Every structure is written in C-alpha cells, then in structure tokens.
Amino acid sequence: MSRTLTPDRTHKTAQDATEPQLQPPPMYRVLLLNDDFTPMDFVVDILIRHFQKTPAEATEIMWRVHRSGKGLCGIYPREIAESKVVAVTHASRAHGYPLRCVMERDQGA
Ligand code: TYC
Numbered sequence: 001m002s003r004t005l006t007p008d009r010t011h012k013t014a015q016d017a018t019e020p021q022l023q024p025p026p027m028y029r030v031l032l033l034n035d036d037f038t039p040m041d042f043v044v045d046i047l048i049r050h051f052q053k054t055p056a057e058a059t060e061i062m063w064r065v066h067r068s069g070k071g072l073c074g075i076y077p078r079e080i081a082e083s084k085v086v087a088v089t090h091a092s093r094a095h096g097y098p099l100r101c102v103m104e105r106d107q108g109a
Contacts, residue, residue, distance in 0.1 A: 027106040028081035030073045032065050038092065038099040040066070046099070047073060050088055075106050 030051075032043065040062055047058035051073045065071035076084065081103040088101035 025077045027075050027108075028078055028103045029075050029106045030081050030084050030101065030103050031070050032061070032073055032088075033100040033102060034065050034069045035098050035100065038097040042092075042095065042097060043099065046088055046091065050084055050091075073101075 032046075043062045043065065044055065044058045047053040047061055048055060051058075053061065053073075061071045061073065073084070075081075085101050085103050088099070092099035092101075
C-alpha cells in the first residue's frame with residue numbers, strides 16, 4: 001500500500017457533511033440561427049474558423065440550420081460561449097450579414 005499525505009477520500013468525515021459539494025461548471029450551447037441573407041459559404045467558414053469544424057462537419061451543420069432554423073455549433077463553459085457569440089456576431093456584421101449566434105444553458109445529458 002502506498003503511503004501518501006492525501007487523505008483517504010473513501011471515508012467521509014463529519015467535516016465532509018458540511019462542505020459544499022463541488023459541481024462541474026454550467027455549460028452553454030452555442031447555436032446558429034437561420035436567416036434569408038447570409039451566404040451559405042460564409043456560414044461554413046464561420047463554423048470552420050470559430051468552432052474548429054471540418055469542412056464536411058461545417059457543411060452538414062450549415063444545412064441543418066438552413067433546413068430546421070437552428071443548429072448546434074458546440075457546448076462550452078459560459079465565458080468561452082460568450083466569446084464565441086461575440087466573435088461570430090462581430091465577424092458577421094463586419095461583412096454586412098445578419099447571421100445570429102446565440103447561447104443557451106445546457107441542461108445536460
Ligand atoms: N439560409 C441562408 C441562405 O439560404 C443560409 C444560412 C444558413 C444562413 C445558416 C444562416 O445560420 C445560417 N443563404
């Protein structure tokens with residue numbers, strides 16, 4: 001048996017009962033919404049650049065958004081999701097397109 005200074009976490013102590021349990025950070029779904037004006041190629045490029053999708057994945061997501069109205073780009077901790085929304089919105093407006101990128105709390109599996 002190894003000797004270690006780390007407490008054996010298999011045995012609960014009285015202190016453990018009063019400590020708050022650590023939770024994984026809340027995660028956020030980043031979505032693209034459809035519109036009638038943003039070019040398909042631009043949406044595919046956004047998905048490749050900002051969400052690290054392959055061209056095939058990006059094309060599949062773009063068609064899903066086009067056909068169903070919205071599509072999932074990725075699931076991230078809050079600050080990363082926020083920065084994706086800002087970056088995509090900024091890039092879209094800089095090109096004069098109305099593409100909308102939004103985030104929503106992920107309810108988990
Ligand atoms: N509907 C757009 C078109 O026909 C393409 C498009 C796809 C726009 C996905 C936005 O999130 C979007 N040019």
